[in-house]
Amino acid sequence: MRAITLALRRGARRRIIVLAALWALTTPLAAEVFQIADIRVEGLQRIAPGTVFNYLPVQVGDTVGDGVTGGIIRSLYQTGFFDDVRVEREGNVLVLWVRERPAIASIDITGNRDIDTKALTAALADIGLREGRVFDRSVLDRIEQELERQYFARGKYGVLIQSTVSPLERNRVAVRIDITEGLTARIKQITLIGNDAFSEKELLNLFELGSSNWASFYTKNDQYSKQKLAGDLESLRSFYLDRGFVQFDITSTQVSISADKKDIYITVVIDEGEPFRISEINLAGEQTVPAEELFPLIQLKRGDYFSRRATTESAERISNLLGDRGYAFANVNTIPEVDTEGREVAVTFFIDPGQRVYVRRVNMKGNTRTRDEVLRREMRQLESAWFSAELVRQSRERLQRLGYFEDVSIETPAVPGSTDQVDVNVTVTERPAGNIAAGVGYSQSQGIILNASVTQNNFLGTGKRVALGLNTSQATQFYQIAYTNPFYTVDGISRGFNISYRETNFDELIGADYSTDIGILGMNFGLPISDISRAGLGIRYQYTNFKAGSFSELAQEFVAENGNVFNDVILSANYTRDSRDTAIFPTRGGLRILRADLAIPGSDLEYYKLNYQEQYYVPLTSRFVLGLTGDVAYGGGYGDTSALPFFENYYAGGPRSVRGFIANSLGPREVDDDDPVGGNLKVVGSVELYAPAPGWPELSKTLRLGAFVDFGNVWETNSNRLIEPTGFNLNDLRFSAGLSATWLSPIGALSISFAYPLNEEEGDETQVFQFGLGQTF
Template identity: 75%
Template structure:
């Protein structure tokens, strides 16, 4: 047992040690926390210290503990500027040691052909790889993967992308991306397994994908795409569902590529099931419209094979009718009741009309320049009237046809707190309605063309049109001014005024040696007949000063009628325009009928009638068939025995029968052999259009065509001064060829290569024809 004195001594030592620790603890704590007197950054080369300070979570004067270094390091690493960051303390000074990431001095891309270098550089810059920026290896890795994906989408599965990073002075790097594209993999075979009702060949014709054909360079159907295959599978599913196979199923799809990555094989396993017929068709629910009006909209028959497409379209027609009747929120669902044993299906259309809705208010938005009334007068859906989906659609179409807006959107939100009211919100995006332009162009018939114009289609936001223009070429000079008010009356009757002066030298236009100076003043009216149809009526005074030259026809005309004429003409017209667009239309047509007559009391008494029709039919999503026909006739009456020859019609050239010199087809003067035109014209064209295989934005501005043109003009008068008078079908000229049209940013370029099919002695043919216009 220890003595009591030793125990007391040991306890005393422990007590003293504890006292010392307690006394020193505040001093240790004070040493771990300090106030920052200054911040020093070491290792910077290109980055300014101020940039670093902006990202720091602390600043001079803050009181911090030494354990905040983790937050500082994370904040600086997050900037992406540094490879290494260390934090130290020098007294009350916080010291940051950094090592900057290298900067990108240059980026070189070689070997790329399918994707342009400029497009690649733009894509790289968007991701963060650009000259002058900080280099990040992870970004380069992502870019390599994205490039591979882009090439895979183009069917180049053998693509190899190699990146080389070369260090340069001043902590910079050079990036060299070498692209070995390889060959495009082609679809070698598509196998459909499990089909019995239809052959593989019949089903494959429905696919966009397929084996290489003669036109694959254009259609690219032999280049595999995941998106295209998904679309083809949906097409296959729809094909069966529209023929009664409601249990059709695609079991699996397998895509494999050959070892050399040049050939692709696609296998599709399907289960057709049995074809089901329709046993019954029923209406259920609350249609709010008599069933007698709804059943004719259902294009299904008992005993026919079930069709998903016909069923869906029938439901849409019912919904559309209800929408036109004011039931804006109508809902139509189709429920098939399947009888597995009999392979039959009963189709029930459940109709929930909801409440009938009327329009509380029309709201116009986005029209900062155009007045509200200009928009409202085009609206076919009116306030306080029953809602009609058809009238809303027509209203939008009419607003788009004005040409004042880049985009027109119409929304029909429900009125808060009301179950039977909606508002019509019309939002437009205005585009400049005025145009100040000068231009230069060239055509083979008129040479160099100069023009200038000032046009305001929406003058002061009123919808009125004001225009002044002049056009001049080697053969013609035209000066013109016009004004049109499309809503002269509240019913949409338009009124316009025009004045013009034209000088024409026919020797440079068609070769005949005579000229004319014509001045006109005109007032015209337009009357809307229907949404797509319009009638017109015009009154024109025309003064003509005629110079004969050495043309025998012209000299004889001056002897019979004089050389100065004051004529008063009345014109009438009808037009019907159902085209989807005026430029490169794909469907619809344009029909125009126009007639004018110089009334009694005019120096010359004559009349002219012109009928023209254009039709466009979309054969596929890419190929458009066009049919154009034109018939025109004119003649004199009263004291004027024939149509004045300078009012004659002409044929031949880019706008008529391609392959012949402009205005060269038809009767000629016996004395000079110059074309003189005729008072009867017949022409037309059959043309197949397709977008050029260029892709991108050019696909909308470039169009190719294959055409067959025909036409001619005839002089129906009996004249000893003309050749080939009278009508004869054998006088028709035919040509075939190819056309090219490009709506370039500086004007329209049109080119045709035409081969005359029935050239005759004395004809002036021209295989290559073009025209170009430019604005600046």
């Protein structure tokens, strides 16, 4: 028995020795330090060993111990390629055991209606979740959270996002994201608590957010947004501070959602305080400008309620005045002193003008084609003059209006070593000097329209304009060559020449049986009156070949009395005032045009034409703009010409006039064949409410919607047995109302309208839907 026990003990010792030897060879690295003779990586499937070696902090020949092991494991984990990493040793060989993370074989997204799949897939790829990439569960978790946030921003608080990761062969996974969007939560009610001075209705009108109403599908006012609410609360604060409530405070804001996550309730608790009046208005600091010039800029009065906006605007006006007097770095601070007991505020404007600044040089950069003189003649800020912020602003606007540059920036750095001088550095980015354009359009009144033009707005960098153009349709053939020198003189007087030829078939245009061929050779001058107004004077020779058809008694009688070929010299004068903020989709300002044409005595036809056009735009809100337009014109004959030649008449009706009626169909008609002949007096106008298209902000730059009321007509004020009716009567005005849309498409402007005539008379030709594609010139 003892022998057996000894044998067992010897066997156990041998096993322990063997296990110890194996442990020494293959155990994870312990405290013993050794020099790496080789590195082996086990467990790789897709990743190349070289990729692993690039991330290792050690290489063959390095000495490895306990302190290095943790760094090796951390470096490999940080790559994001592996789920598991072990470091072992076999003799002097460093063995790395790794388990790769699976690769994404496919990504499937279902249930998303509010967020486009293509945009969502691109966003996932940017984050790191795309086919072929290593799958990381933490990335998927972040994506779920971000998707929830996006849907919450859209008011879908019941959204459910569920991700499924299915393992596939060859260490791959399929990712599926199922989205249940749910219904959009709407603002059910906004409640204000603590308002005594103003009604809740009046205050809620300041909010962009609001409860659902008939227009919510367009305005989206019932969709809650944290940012919009913050803006509304600031509007509320400004409203009170502008009415003397200097101690106004928003004590709490609560946003709650119903259990079914469909309705949102907002409660705002406010403390109005008491209104404060202005007790004193003082000026302090260094007054380089006399006080009698500064006080008119302060739109405050003693005894009035304190207004933060009026105070801020007054300080800005003082600062601007100082800036225009050369104090470029003037600083005006308002210091209100509040008397709580007397509920009064003493306002002090503290003025620190700084040192007066002069302009040393005006430097031009970026104009590789445009000559310096073209830029300098637009500058209102001159060298060696006082610096003026207003003149710098005007200079930039004038340069932008030239149309030669994509961008204009002006910097005013201080001159090194000087405390009272600055340079004005103008940097421009030039547009292509020439423009070649061709287009196809369609108009219900003219049919298919083909047009082409070659325009050089900045010919050889001189600022001169040269243009060649043609326009052809079923009713009109038009060809033109034009040249304009905007600075014919150093004072800014322009001079231009124009050669054009137009063939018009009135049978195609309005159904009347006659046509005209008109050739023009003209010259014009323009005189700048201000930055937004200009006067012009022109003279042109006009050749007219009038062709009367066999079915128009009116045309035949005209030829019998006057002939059919006419040579006329016409003087023209015009005045233009353009204060619109932009020529395309304006939101404020106006355009006024007055024009007079006179065929001088001795011309074959002696007549005159007067025209007044007005456009005015008023922003009602940040989204809605009211547009008012009017067009009044009158013409007549004198000398040997008894009346305005009827082929020079005005017309009304159609997309650019009174919508809802066929183009050029309103007004008097020939007695024998009922063809419209226009009239020598025109009155046309429109009232239209414009709004940008709902949706993405980018869409609002190219698409505008409108609701309008149009009115107008033309009259023949001279008696003529072949035309009826004659004479002027305002009761003949036609009215229409409808909806419109204008889209600046890549191939031209597309305008459509649905208009309903409001007072259609017997014989009127109506057309509810009208459209035009492309533009003529």
